[in-house]
Structures are given as C-alpha cells and as structure tokens.
Amino acid sequence: MSASTLVDKFGRQHDYLRISVTDRCNLRCIYCMPEEGIEFEPSANILGYEEIAEVVRVLAGMGVRKLRLTGGEPLVRKELDVLVSMLSGIPGIEDISLTTNGIFLAPKAERLKQAGLTRVNISLDSLKPERFKMITRGGNVNKVLDSIDTCLKVGLSPVKLNIVLMNGINDDEIADFLMLTKERPINVRFIEYMPIGHNDSQWKNLYVPLQRVFDECEERQWAYSTAPSLQSSGPAGNYKLEEAMGSFGLIHPVSQHFCSTCNRLRLTADGYIKPCLAWTEEYQVRNVIGDDEAVRQLFLRALGTKPESHEMFKQLADEQTTHTPTSRRMSQIGG
Template sequence: MNIPRLIDNYGREHHYLRISVTDRCNLRCVYCMPEEGMEFEPAEKILTFKEITEVVRVVAGMGIRKIRLTGGEPLVRKNLEQLVAMIAQIPEIEDISLTTNGMFLAAKASALKEAGLTRVNISMDSLQPDRFKLITRGGDVRKVLDSIDACVEAGLRPIKLNVVLMRGLNDDEIAEFIRLTRDRDIHIRFIEYMPIGHSDATWKNLYLPLSRVREVCAEQRWDYGPVATVQGNGPSENYRLDGALGSFGLIHPVSEHFCQSCNRLRLTADGYIKPCLAWTEQFHVRRVIGDDKAIRQMFLDALGTKPENHEMSHFLNDDLAITHTPTARRMSQIGG
C-alpha cells in the first residue's frame, strides 16, 4: 500500500508530533495559565494511552519519527512510563522526549528512562527560589534542581532547561543561566514569550526579544560560537561559550519566526490535531480512531490548512493584519 507522507502545501515534511497527555497542571505559570486556573477537561474527554498509541502507530507509517510528551504537566498523568513504553515499541519511532516543570520528575526519571524515554526539557524560568515561586505561582526550584541531578544519574541526555524570558521579571538572570553551561552538560533554551491565548497589554509589557541575550554576552565580554547540532535541537539557534560543557540557545518565534523549517504537528489531550500552535484550526481525530485510513486523511486535511507562518510578530504591531484567527486556547490546553 502506498501510504502518503506528511508534506504540507509549502513542501515541509513533518517528522515530529507533540502530544499533550493532559491539560492539568500542578502549577499556574504566569505565561501559561491564569492565576485562578482553568476549567479542566473531564477524564472521559482525555485520550487514553491506547488511543494515543494508535494515533502514533498510524502516523509513524506516514513519516513521524519524533514524539514529545507535553501537558499541562505530563507527570500529573499517572503511570506515564506505561505510555512511553507503548510508544517505544513502535519500530519507526526513533526519539521520545518529555517537557515537564520538574516538580515530579526526580522520582520518575529512572522509570521513564527504562521505559524508553530519550531525553527531557525542564521548564525553569528563574534560579532564584522566591522569584521561581512567583513566576510559577507556587513552584519549588529545589525540586527542579533535584530533577536535573536525577536525570543525569538516569542517563537522560541531553538535559535542556527552557527559560521563557520576560521583561522586568527574569531578564536579569540571563548571564546566570548561561554560566550554568560552563561546568555542566546542560543546554539552556531561552524562549520568547508568545501571545498564545492572550495577546493583550500584559503580554506586550512582558515580551522581550532575544537580541537581549546577545547583548548580555557582549556586556560580559564572552567569546562564544555556534553549535552545529544538539540532539533534538528543533528551532533553537545554539551557541557555546568557549570551553563550556553545555550550550545556550535562542528560540525566537515572535521576532524571527522559524516557520520555514517547521516539521511539527500537535495532538491535544482531548484528541484534536493542531497544525499550527498560533491559530484556531483543529481537527477532532479521536472520533476516527480505529480507522487507520480516516486517521491518515485527517492528518492530511490538517496539513492542508497549515499556514506558511504563524504571524506572531503581527501582535507587536496593531497596524499589521493577520490572515488567520488566533487560538483562544491557552498554552496549557494545547501542549506548547
């Protein structure tokens, strides 16, 4: 049988599926969820591990090779290592990664590695305990540090720390984060604050272009150069200080979008395909699970609506028109 590949209207072939396993989270990070929380989906609306695995099996035949498990916070989903093991048994899947806030990771790192998890990204927006608690609305930075050590011991590498930079909130820690890479094989990823589900004045006030990271390097008089590759580097533009073990990278979806090389699709916890993070288009694949042909066709239909770029930079300039309808879903509801 001639199974179609996942190629969109702009010639981009898709190898990467991000899967949200839950919309729930134990934290309320300021850029991801409102302080009062969200109205979470009831359990019966969330994809089962079996349903997720069925979708992955089908799209693996269409070219998907990389899977990232996200949330919400994926580790609030019980027995996540069982899902990792189920996906790891699909022959075409080469890489399974996890994005987590790190609160529960230390206790799970070894089991996840044994199940087939390849590597982790840990959200860590401040190194200062009080500020970390403020940004996450209740998080404990010491638990994240313990999780990093547990991942090193378990052999989950590379370890990447995701830092969402926000003006006046954590931008004074840029140099401190980069210094972490000198003596440890840790990879910092500075990420621009994205207007997902809320492009209001609050977002504009906190938004900071990542040109600021280069300015800090110049102020510190650091010598650094580009890194050719870091496993799973995706859209990150990576650098290493001279002599450092780790690296730091820039992910700038707003100021310098990377859409021309986008190779990812998203599956939400409630069973929708999202071809683009920023826009409202979504396709309810859960209702056709069990029919491989229908699943393949729905993924192709979703790709047919994927825009050339997400146009997030337009949110900085009210005079620029956008061509699609922005999503009303918050980041925690999509999976990032």
C-alpha cells in the same frame, strides 16, 4: 505509506508529533495559565494511552519519527512510563522526549528512561527561590534543580532547560542561566514570550527580544561561538561559551519565526489535531480512532490547512493577521 506522505502545500515534511497527555498542571505559570486557573477537561474527554498509541502507530506509517509528550504537566498523568513503553515499541518511532516543569521528575526519571524516554526539556524560569515561586505561583525551584541532576545521572541526554524571558521579571538572570552551561553539560534555551491564547498588553510589555542574551555576553566579555546543533534541536540556534561544558540556544518564535522549516503537528489531550500552535483550526480525531484510513485522511486534511506562518510578529506590531488566533491557553494545547 511513504515517509513523504506528510508534506504540506509549502513543501514542509512533518516527522514530529507533539502529544499533550493532559491539560492539568500542578503549577500556574504566569505566561501559561491565568491565576484563577482554567476549566479542565473532564477525565472522560482525555485520550487514553491506548488511543494515543493507535494514532501514533498510524502516523509512524506516514513518516512520523519523533514524539514529544507535553501537557499541562505530563507527569500529573499516572504511570506515564507505561505510555512511553507503548510508544517506544511502535516500529518507526526513533525518539521520545518529554517537556515538564520538573517538580515530579526526579523520582520518575530512571523508570521513564528504562521505558524508552530519550531526553527531557525542563522549564526553569528563575534560579531564585522566591521569584520562581512567584512566576509559577507556588513552585519549589529546588525540586527542579534536583530533577536536572537526576536526569544527568540516569543518562537522559541532552538535558535542555527552557527559559521564557520576561521583561522586568527574569531578564536580569540571563548571566546566571549562562553560568549553568559552564558548570554542567546542559543546554539552556532562551525562548521569546509568545501570545498564545492572550494577545494582550501584558504580553507586549513582557516581551524581550533575544538579542539581550548576546548583549549580556558582550557586557561581561564572555566569548561565545556557534555550536553544533543538538539532537532534535528544532528551531534553536545553538551557541557555546568558551570552555563551557554545555551550550545555550535562542528560540525566536516571534521576531525570527521558524515557520518555513516547521516539521511538527500537535495532538491535544482531548483528541484534536492542531496543524499550527497559534491558530484556531483543529480537527477531532478521537471519533475515528480504530479506522486507520480515516485517521490518515484526517491528518492529511489538517495538514492541508496549515498556514505558511503563525504571524506572531504581526501581533507584536498590532497588524492584522490572516487567521484567527487561538483562544486556548498554552496548557490546553501542549506547546
């Protein structure tokens, strides 16, 4: 198969697969899951590691080179390093990353690195212990900070921190997050709050445009400049404070959407292909695993329905969208 196989009708080549390994999570972050939680999929409905590896093997033959393991919280799956080892051994796969809340990461980081994990993205929405506990509904920020230090020690690089900015909740910590880049060789990424599974007034009230980050730098007279893109920096514009060890990025999925360069497909924990994070369209692949041609054709069919844009900017402006927004929460899709 040619590496150009996974090209959609808008000319976007897809070489990146995000794989949700579970819909379960040990936290209940306010922007990701309702306080009462959600009804998790029965274990029997969740793809096994061998099934995931089979799908990736087929897609590697179609040009997929980069993988990201997500959840839920992927580290609630037992022996995730076993899956990483299976995936890293597939010819054509060049990069395997992990998105995690970091609570369970420190004791597992070295084993994951040895299995073939390349790098990590760690969610960290507050540096204040009580506020972090409130946002995550029970999390311990010190465990996350310990995981960050451990990842740096074992050589996972780059280490990226994901901060969802929320109006009146953590937007007063922008300077504190930026200071982390002065002290450590990490990349802090500020992300706009997205209406995934809940386009409601709460989302609009919490939304913060990322110009606020630049405003904070200017108010404090912190000089910054454009920085080279990191490995697989994706949609983030990257910047660096003067004399900082690390860098910071801005991800504008709503106000400055990056759909024109989207190169990713998603595989949900229960075995569905999602061509776009925001919309309802999805295709069950589990039933055809083992038939390589059927898997190929299903991914091509899904890619053929991928829209030009997720249109979150229309949802922010209360405008009519061309597709139906998904009712699945972020934790059920994998982000």
